[in-house]
Amino acid sequence: MLGTVQSSHISPVFVGRSAELTALGETLSRAHAGEPRALFVGGEAGVGKTRLIQEFLGRAAADGAVVALGGCVETGADALPYHPVSTALRSLRRQLGAELDAAVAGQEGELARLLPELGETDRGRPETDGRARLFELTVRLLERLAADRTLILALEDLHWADRSTRELLSYLLRALTDSRLLIVATYRTDDLHRRHPLRPALAEYERLRTGTRLELPRFDRTEVRRQLAAIRGEAPPEQVLDRVFERSEGNAFFVEELACSILEGSPGGISDSLRDLLLVRVEALPDEVQRVVRIAAEGGSEVEFRLLATVTGLAEDELIETLRTAVGAAVLQPADEGESFRFRHALMREAVVGDLLPGERSRLSRRYAEALEADPTLVRSEERAGRLAGYWFDARDPARALPAVIAAAAAARGRHAFAEQHHLLERALELWDDTPEELRRQSMRQGVEDGLGPAISPDMPGDFVDLLAAITVAARLAGERERALALCKRALRKLEGDLSPSSRLGSSGGDPLRAAWFWTERYRLVRDLSRSDGWDEIAQAQKLLKGLPPSVVHADVLTHAAHWSVVHQPARTALKTAEQAVELCRMTGAEITGLAAQHTLAWLTIHSGDVEAGLARARDVCARDLEPGNASVVLNGYGNLSTALHGLGRYAEAVETAEEGSGLAERYGLPNTASFIDGNLAESLIHLGRWAEADEVIERALGRRTVSVRIRALIAERRAELALARGAYDEARLRIEESESSSTGSYPEPQHTLAMGRMAIALAIADGRILDARSLLESAVGEAIPFGHHRYGWPLLYEAAAAEARARGLAVAEPGRKAAVERIRKAMKGQPEFVPLWAAQALMTRAELLTAEGRDATAHWTEAVAATEQLEAPALLATARLRLAEALITQGRAGSRSAAGELLRQAEAVARELGAAPLETEITTLAGRARIRLRQADGEAAPPLAPAASLGLTARERDVLRLVAAGRSNRRIAEELFISPKTASVHVSNILAKLGASGRGEAAAIAHRLGVFDE
Template identity: 55%
Template sequence: MLGPVETRSVSPVFVGRTDELDTLNEALARAAAGEPQALLLGGEAGVGKTRLVEEFAAAAGRHAVVAVGGCVEIGADGLPFAPFSTALRALRDALSEQFAAAAHGQEEELARLLPDLGEAGTGRHDEQGMARLFELTARLLERVAAEQPVVFVLEDLHWADASTRHLLAYLLRTLRAGRLLVLASYRSDDIHRRHPLRPLLAELDRLRTVRRIELARFTHEEVGRQIAGILAAEPDPARVDVIFERSDGNAFFVEELAVAGCEGRCTGLTDSLRDLLLVRVERLPETAQRVARIVAEGGSTVEYRLIAAVAQLAEDDLIEALRAAVGANILTVTPAGDGYRFRHSLVREAVADDLLPGERSRLNRRYAEALEAEPALVPADARVMRLASYWYHAHDAAKALPAVLDASVVARRRHAYTEQLELLERAMELWDGVPEEVRSVLRPVDYTEDYPPCGCDPATTPLRYLDLMAEAAVAGRFGGERERALKITKRALRLLEDDPDPLRAAWFWIQRSRLVQALARGDGWQELATAQDLVRGLPPSEVHADVLANVAGWSMLHRPGPEAFAAAERAVEYARMVGVRDIELHARLTLGGLKVDAGDTEAGLAEMRQVLRDTLAEGVRQVAGRAYVNLPSELQSVGRDREAVPLLHEGIAFARAHGLLDSEGWIRGNLSEALYALGQWPEAAESAMHGARGAHSVKARGQGALRLAYLALARGDLAEAGRHLAAARAHYGTHDPMPQHSLPLARITLGLAAAEGRIADARAELLRALDTGFPPGTHRYGWPLLLAAATAEADTRTLPAARPGREEILGRLIEAVRKLTTGVPLWQAYDQWTRAELLRAQGTDTTDAWSPVVTAFECLDRPYDLARVRHRLAAALLAAGGEDERDRAVDLLRLSGAVAAHLGARPLADEVTRLAQRARLSLTHAPRQALAAADPAASLGLTSRERDVLRLVSAGRTNRQIAEELFISPKTASVHVSNILSKLGVSGRGEAAAVAHRLGLFPAETATAPTAG
């Protein structure tokens, strides 16, 4: 009787779980329809999570590809990203062509997760490395699941390494497309208060796209059905009562108790669950028990040949022992048929916990020795990690240290920086217990990438404890473990006080500066200044160049000026002297930006363009990503937004292709700013929302929120503007004030206060900004702020509550306007505009003040700004009182109103309407005499050729038809159409034709115009 019972301890009948299966099947149906799904399946150990997943996967496999990966039970000792690697391998095997197409061009990066794709990239690591890998993985899954439904299963998250948890969180946050269902399971009873999975579950619970399923224990009826399935007969009700009471409905314990009862052991069991788990193991033959203990200490899954090497039994004896363990349902054969694992992890844990300390160390030593003697016993990608774990748990420091260091290199290569940090901390723990003769043969070049060059050759110099600390600090910074990294840098600097080494100390101060900024503990300048003092007077070196490049970069953002310029120039010079290309390119990019800010526009832009070309040609992606941010930004700083837009689109494509999430976030923020200026507000909002959601760093997200605040304020949605302003402030924080953040924040704060009638708050914000000042290169942020303040004062000129303090505010504004840079047409126009608003604030503005402003903006590509100043000129014309002035004012107000309506700029539209009502003007049609007096096409800034093109657009002609009629190329026609759309402040040809019709530009032609075919 025992044989059949043992092989049927798992019920062949699937019991219960109807609601849970319905939820899973519904999610699969929605995924198959193109809506990605994510589910978390929780439940206590033994409650039946794996069985439910198996049943669902078996049914889903009929019309979807199911890829399963499981977390290993040895946590950080295992291969980072192990469940993702396993599931991706299964996915590649099932959909080889689709997988190859989806991974094309990114094989080097994706090989960090799936070594089968080839060698992982060997480029220098950076802070975006992990985020880049995550982004590429998410997009890979989206592409593979574009046509074929895919179920991506990750089991046993409670054992997941930190990198796996981070990747899963990223994947579930960013799933946007594909027929993909992600299902992850975990033990809920293992998630204690300090368990690392707990914060991830809390984070995922906040995502509307993630659903959580909690698997309950079986009811009394379900336990009876489960036992009936195991016994293949109806059980005695009394036995069901006993088993239900003792198992409390836990499916796995029901199985164990049912088998124990059949063997006559039910009454002899203790109340200890551990004893219940071990009882069947202890009934095995002694040799089989010994093999079970070996497998329990070997890992989640242990290869047959490795078991044989460790057990050192005759092959027949080993096979017989394994047969007994498999027959008793203690062990199962792996799906690949090359190894064994415990049928349930609870049994493995119980067997492992039953080992004596000395017995555990001895088994790990035998595993390590077997693996060293024959590395091919385990898969190549897992070998180094397994060996490091075995030697460490064997408590052999001399053997463990080099093995752990080798494992840390593998973790770094996979961008598993948290695991790398843990391994390096383990190495530091082992350091003092390792004989000097062992340490003396270790070399920094083998184990560290960010070894601080200190005038010695890392290939010949022995590895030092400080080298481990340096690598660990960088791993912590890259992996988001900044508190741990900061503690390491503090310890390292204390050690360097006793054993001075200026270059090493300077290198650690650079790391500390970055960490202090990332942790919102300060702006990082004091740390950089200390590093600069340490290297001052020393010969050129990589550390020296790095210090200078960081000082220049910091100064460009915080205090641009001669010192920043000098630091950038010396950084370039030193980097070239010591041959550090990436630092040189970074410093050249900074230098180019500083030149533009100082007024040497063309030379600075040329330098930045060359850096972009060089980085793309040489594959220096990190600097290329920064160039795609900074070069368009500098173009925007001199009013060349239209020139910046194609570069920004190119930069977004580059950043997405290479997973540069921070770069993409900054680029999208810049694109939003450019599109806002060009009058393409829906596209600007979309770009800002992408930046606010998708960026890796909080400051990049802050820029997206800031751009959304600008749009909301211009549209008159004050509540929305306030929400986005608060979000931007939270993202930027107060620890690291930069003019490029603080001045736009002040402008929105001031504008919002003025719109809500809080003139005192608006003035207070202005005074704070004026007291701080406008450093060189910040005119692009200063002019909008000064303009907003002058406009607020002019709008409240007649209010009694605004009179106190007005003279002081106007005096401060006039002084600030006088000093601020106006080196290019855009800011010259802003200068004129702000001065005209100041005259309006004093009640002395006239048409002579506003006409040059309108003329200046008619030459610029900024339809919203043009509409605003036209409204001001119209008001001045109406104040003048002549009939000709009224006719011209009508035309200007119609143009302003049309742009305001198109953009949804409600405050401007309301001002235009109110002004027309006060002057008793009709804006519904254009009088012929007004058209004769003033040409609306010219007032729109249209050239003669653009007027001809607009006439044909209004007649419904295509670009090719326009080209044929005007004897120009279709490409030239397309350029003219784009320029016209921008100047009219519209987004399409139909809207352009509507504006032309509304303004009566071509009354004769459009009356009989044919439609486009």
């Protein structure tokens, strides 16, 4: 729009800052070498941050770097979420064109929330997982663009940044790896009061390995001299230097302003007021130019040329000449390639705005709002709602402001900017009482249609309670849970107060449907805040809905109620609740909630005994095509299905499911979900004896970006399990403590307490603390193991029974032994055994209890070994073989020594291969005591082998062994038997364990010698 205009008031020579430029250059070099970096440049207003960054970016661009610049807006930041990032991405798209479009291919719908030019925004539910995906995809985009070039993302005026921008920046700094990206951001130090939100954010950025802070000092006297000389074209007289240095105190911008006043012959009495000093240059402009400058100041940090023309009423040519004068006087400067204009320095804009009268400001804001309503194309589409809301709010016209603010809040939610949505809705709350009732209803109805918040009831009344509902959800999604809970309570009081005494419904609301919705929100919040387990809240919601027609609120409440039962008290009645929830979701069209309800019903169906029907239901959910609305539920379903398969002892299937789900979540852009699924994957790998692979999966899970506290607790539990099995007890204690501190809270769930109890008992026995083990069992189990937690209950009971058996003969253990054994037997009653894994664990537990009582457990251990041989659990099988060998040796019957020796050799081979040090020690100790040789010396005949029938190979394992003997690879075996290579690998591992073979060749030889194939 305007050509370059050089002002004589600005130094044409870059003065000083050599140390700062060196620091910037060093940081750029590190980024250029593939180490992403971030540098935060702070300093007081006017000290020269922008000039320094411009100099640096110019040099970097000359050296081949791609530079993208974005600035935070001074006012209305909450109405324009992600503005600096969007501006920078727009700059990148102009520079890179098709390359950027190719980099976002397939993700346009999500990234359009940041850059609308990419296309239509995905219409999925705007929940927290959606925002996490947006952040992850932004990181991936920048990593792709900075893979083969140095990319600089420069963000100015971070002190004005909206919360979503700060959080996205935090994610970028944590997540970026192996890219040539440099982020440079500036901020004002003098604006950072104690409660400024950037203060803790900067502290966090600096703690990260990628972030560094750089404080910009004022100029010293020598540098002020050089700056004045550059502006004047000659060295300044000493008295001028003294005067300028004294008044400016080395602030570069103030030096320019003082130099300008002196050069233009201003009387010596320049005002001591900063505002007056800043206004000197504006007041020297012609009246018409001053008018345009004042109008531009009220328009915002940056005002579009067409919008300014509309508000000023000037013809295009006239406005261009007016702006040329303001630019020449170094008051305004072109931005966005001349399509918009901004003040050369924000301090000058602040001074101009401060000089406007209150009525003048509101009138100008109204003119901006009216211009934008008349022609929405005057600003970019993603800014329109936010700018209009800001203008109408500043115009102090509630009737026009409320609809605009609600529309802006809906737009913010559509961009996953929940903090900004919350702020805008709080502003709507301020405007509510001053707005006509019918307009309120219309605004809320339109807002709900635009995605503002929940449509609680079909008729959508659009009253004050609906506004409270929208703010509650926004506050919860923004992480402001205390505020959300307070709003819930306020809404419920309002609903109750609307009732007449004769129609009052208990202690709940006059509109039971909406009251039930708020009780469900309270359920979520009290659980998140660890105020309670949530049962009172969800029970109250169910009570309110009795007798009402079916609705999406019914479906949601029943789905939560069923899930609560699964987690806390999964009684058999929960199955009926889950079935009702699934049916209600179908009837009311609540598809996403229906998927969650199906997960819950599948789990309850499995544990009620109909295993295959439950698994089929769970698989049906996982088979859905991934969409923005259902991705979170579907991908979490893979984790739930894998853990269900694991609990059934179908570890190989669990591994396949988890690997598929983890890969999908990673590709879809939900790394936290991928790490959750990997936690389940690691558990199944541990039980399959693939410990090295489990270690790799755990490292992968922890290495992903921004792993949540809950997932870290899950991973810590897996690491504790591995450490226990390997005998690294100190590490196990550390990991258990880490997991408990993150996952239990005030209202722990049985799936955590039972698992933690089992490992705590194992540690107590390793330390010889049998009395502590008994206390731990009582604490973990209480009256009984809850229905539906068999997968956690059986291992816990076995550990407790094994502890009693190992402690037999200890004087300290004798007094309470009988009661302890009876407690375990009591807990076993009612525990289902219809799954082969549970049946095997039950047999092993009973055998240990017999041993603890000093009775012969040989028959039970024989059954237990036969049962575990049918499983995919080499460590469990080795344990059962060890215990059977011990029973045989203890009884001393004819031929038992030979059988015990074979069992011990098989068990020792597995323990040695796994690295299960405690198990191996037990085996070698027993063998030494019984004088049984575990391994043959060189040249010595091999120990006699057990009969082929006693090896416990399943029919499928014999098929696999036949192909192993034929020299087939796992992949070839998989192809011939129509199974996956991973499953083939599992079968081979189980075969080696059962045969006690060290490798595939030895396994084949053993099979031929025993005539396995002849059978």
